[in-house]
Amino acid sequence: MTKDETGPLRLDEAGARQLDAADPGHRHLFHVPPAEGGRHPEVAYLAGNSLGLQPRATRDELLADLDDWRRLGVEGHLEAGRPWLPYHELLTAPAARLVGALPAETVVMNSLTVNLHLLMVSFYRPAGERTRIVIEDSAFPSDSYAVRSQARFHGLDPDATVVRLKPRSGEDTLRTQDVLDFLAAEGHTVALLLLGGVNYLTGELMDIAGITAAGRAAGAVVGWDLAHAVGNVPLTLHDWDVDFAAWCSYKYLNSGPGALAGVFVHERHLGDPALPRFEGWWSTEAATRFEMTPVSRPPATVEAWQISNPPIFAMGPVRTSLELFDSVGMPALRQRSLRLTGYLERLLDEVTAGRPLTVVTPRDPARRGCQLSVRIGAGSANELTKRLRHEHGVIADAREPDIVRFAPVPLYSTYHDCWRVADALAATVEVSA
């Protein structure tokens, strides 16, 4: 890619450098891995939708918590720099701000699929003809396995219970209208609607507010898997009236592999004694927890869904990351995300023309976050990402058989990273004969 583009946006390498100088982001706050291939010292990291990069602050913050344990032993529960007993509360307010929730509605705990199960214990209550769980056909497999196992847990046939909404024939992404039409026709059979806020494969951002309203109006409970939405797009879960949501923290939240996840339960469900929940000693109110009584006294907050005492060293990186999001702010990140992803899209328009490559993510910026997914018409997605990495130092991620995902993450990705993607694709994928 060397030629200049018409219009104000220059699509050559020097143009990318200029854009970076004018719109630098926060890359300096992150460790960017060295490249193993290509002519640039650092990788062009476009896989933050899979695993985010390590913030520079994380290591020292984690070491400070570790030192408290070395110094204090059990006394750290009350005397650590950040005492361990109430440690999880440090994460609550910034997590709530990130997802547009009240602090009482938000807690960081466990991992994503575990949380989905714990939430379904409360919110999937099949009864009468209302037994079905609706997901998208391209739901992340873990969600599919989770809902199918929930159906079995209730003695139901998963094939009959789980409805998989498919895009129209010849289309790659689900239309909101199709979800609404399904609910209008069959909503009376739906116990739970559980969709991905941003689809992991296509990068499509769903109309969370509209679908939630329609699902609830149809009498269903509406939950969202926000793994690919949190830290990627602005969320206002409380105002959208979402019943529940869960997300992980290792993608856009940069909290490390398998990091602790987050949960939202809408205020209207808090303190409801009719809701079944699984309990442990962290489900009871903090004030009387150490009275060691046999019967719990759950608080009227989402903390009633906690079970075990939280892992301090796993919470540290989430806390560090949430503080970073708080200091930069989601509105500013979204604006930069729109600029970066729009730029990558322009580059991909050039490079896909004449090559067996198709962007399947919606073109409307309001219907996507930062990820652009490319379908490859020939060869394997895994092979292509390997070549991008080893020959060009570009880290993307493959979803077999034919999708390669590129996510310019507004915190640390650069315009030059985007340029490198297009340059590497142009060099790696041959023009169709």
Ligand SMILES: Cc1ncc(COP(=O)(O)O)c(C=O)c1O
């Ligand atoms: C949309 C979605 N749901 C669920 C999961 C599974 O997450 P976990 O292994 O943290 O339970 C992932 C993992 O990438 C995901 O992308």
